[in-house]
Amino acid sequence: MLRFRNRSKKLSAWITLFSLIFATCFLPTPKIGAADHGDAPASSNDRSCDIADVYLFLDPNDNSKVIVGMTVQGFIVPAEAANFGIFDPNVGYLFDLETTGDAVPDQQIEVTFSEKATSATTPQTAYVGSSFFPTFSAPTTVANLNPTGPDPVVTTDPATGISVFAGLVDDPFFFDIPGFNRFVASVLASSPNAAALNRGRDSFAGYNTLAIALSIPISYLQSKVPVVGNSLGVVGRTGRRIPTVPPAAPRLGYTQVDRMGIPAVNVALIPFARKNEYNRALPINDANGQFAGDIVSLLRRLGTNDTNIGVLASVAVAKGDILRLNLGQPNTGSGGGTNAAAAFPNGRRLGDDVVDTILFFIANQNKLGDNVNSNDVPFRNQFPFFGAAQQPRDSGIDDNTRN
Numbered sequence: 001m002l003r004f005r006n007r008s009k010k011l012s013a014w015i016t017l018f019s020l021i022f023a024t025c026f027l028p029t030p031k032i033g034a035a036d037h038g039d040a041p042a043s044s045n046d047r048s049c050d051i052a053d054v055y056l057f058l059d060p061n062d063n064s065k066v067i068v069g070m071t072v073q074g075f076i077v078p079a080e081a082a083n084f085g086i087f088d089p090n091v092g093y094l095f096d097l098e099t100t101g102d103a104v105p106d107q108q109i110e111v112t113f114s115e116k117a118t119s120a121t122t123p124q125t126a127y128v129g130s131s132f133f134p135t136f137s138a139p140t141t142v143a144n145l146n147p148t149g150p151d152p153v154v155t156t157d158p159a160t161g162i163s164v165f166a167g168l169v170d171d172p173f174f175f176d177i178p179g180f181n182r183f184v185a186s187v188l189a190s191s192p193n194a195a196a197l198n199r200g201r202d203s204f205a206g207y208n209t210l211a212i213a214l215s216i217p218i219s220y221l222q223s224k225v226p227v228v229g230n231s232l233g234v235v236g237r238t239g240r241r242i243p244t245v246p247p248a249a250p251r252l253g254y255t256q257v258d259r260m261g262i263p264a265v266n267v268a269l270i271p272f273a274r275k276n277e278y279n280r281a282l283p284i285n286d287a288n289g290q291f292a293g294d295i296v297s298l299l300r301r302l303g304t305n306d307t308n309i310g311v312l313a314s315v316a317v318a319k320g321d322i323l324r325l326n327l328g329q330p331n332t333g334s335g336g337g338t339n340a341a342a343a344f345p346n347g348r349r350l351g352d353d354v355v356d357t358i359l360f361f362i363a364n365q366n367k368l369g370d371n372v373n374s375n376d377v378p379f380r381n382q383f384p385f386f387g388a389a390q391q392p393r394d395s396g397i398d399d400n401t402r403n
């Protein structure tokens with residue numbers, strides 16, 4: 001069984017607080033979809049800014065490096081890989097780093113991209129910067145329509161040892177959206193129908209997404225940004241550039257559109273009318289209880305008891321919606337790691353079945369899953385670990401889509 005940190009007196013206080021808030025709050029009809037794909041109207045309408053998932057794990061080949069990743073702009077069909085597989089030059093892709101064990105990030109890594117202007121086959125330039133290292137640049141991996149996609153282009157900055165990949169990949173998330181929605185609807189209608197989960201169709205299979213991945217030497221990180229207690233937290237955020245702010249001050253120049261730490265929080269537990277508000281908020285707002293009432297109310301409607309509401313709150317609410325990794329917990333195995341001890345919610349690896357893990361706690365630690373238990377294609381065994389992009393198929397070949 002997975003064990004969570006920070007189950008304490010403070011947690012009991014949170015449960016009590018949540019219960020009080022619950023007693024007075026309105027119960028909206030929930031809508032449950034992907035990890036974070038199209039999680040709110042504003043991010044659905046600004047797909048360049050729509051974070052799909054955030055990943056955080058130790059390189060299983062070398063645990064002295066930590067991998068931080070973000071996928072954006074999901075559901076890119078293979079036949080349009082070349083036209084849609086480009087990063088938006090007017091968007092900032094941010095990794096907030098939380099290193100002191102609270103709900104306030106302490107550092108930030110910012111990735112931006114040049115305009116795709118020269119030719120379809122010319123890479124964009126990714127700019128990777130932070131206040132704790134000088135900005136460096138790297139070419140993106142250019143998507144194509146060939147039977148076999150390009151090898152990932154990985155650039156390592158000699159000054160910091162940080163490696164970067166940016167390009168089109170298979171969407172690593174796996175989940176049956178309609179099956180799960182139908183099951184939740186049946187629970188909320190007081191007639192639970194577990195058979196709704198028997199479809200076992202991966203809504204993301206066969207589709208691509210854009211990915212940004214960084215490999216950061218932990219010794220370098222620790223030398224610049226001490227990670228207290230070996231607990232590194234990451235939040236992905238995206239923002240649209242404010243035209244009036246000079247590019248020389250990029251970190252001040254974005255309107256936040258999306259954010260993500262723990263998978264499925266906004267998608268699954270926040271009422272529709274507050275989803276944009278959630279995406280525009282920060283972890284400190286979570287920790288201050290801005291959304292706690294809504295989260296608890298939905299969990300109660302799903303039948304989750306106080307103990308497991310407390311467990312979920314300890315991960316996603318009490319110290320903010322931040323994905324946290326114990327840098328001292330070894331990660332081993334293929335495809336980005338497979339050993340149980342290093343699984344989500346200790347960070348998040350590409351292959352971790354985060355949906356089933358969250359459902360386990362929602363269902364009061366009874367086994368519950370969507371019957372989609374792995375990705376449709378293998379993950380790479382070395383950085384950036386994301387699986388190769390789905391390419392256009394020849395006649396008669398299954399394209400993997402499972403709508």
Ligand SMILES: [Ca+2]
Nearest residue numbers: 036039050051
């Ligand atoms: Ca999103």
Ligand SMILES: [Ca+2]
Nearest residue numbers: 099100104106
């Ligand atoms: Ca902090």
Ligand SMILES: [Ca+2]
Nearest residue numbers: 170171172376
């Ligand atoms: Ca996939």
Ligand SMILES: [Ca+2]
Nearest residue numbers: 356370372373
């Ligand atoms: Ca699953």
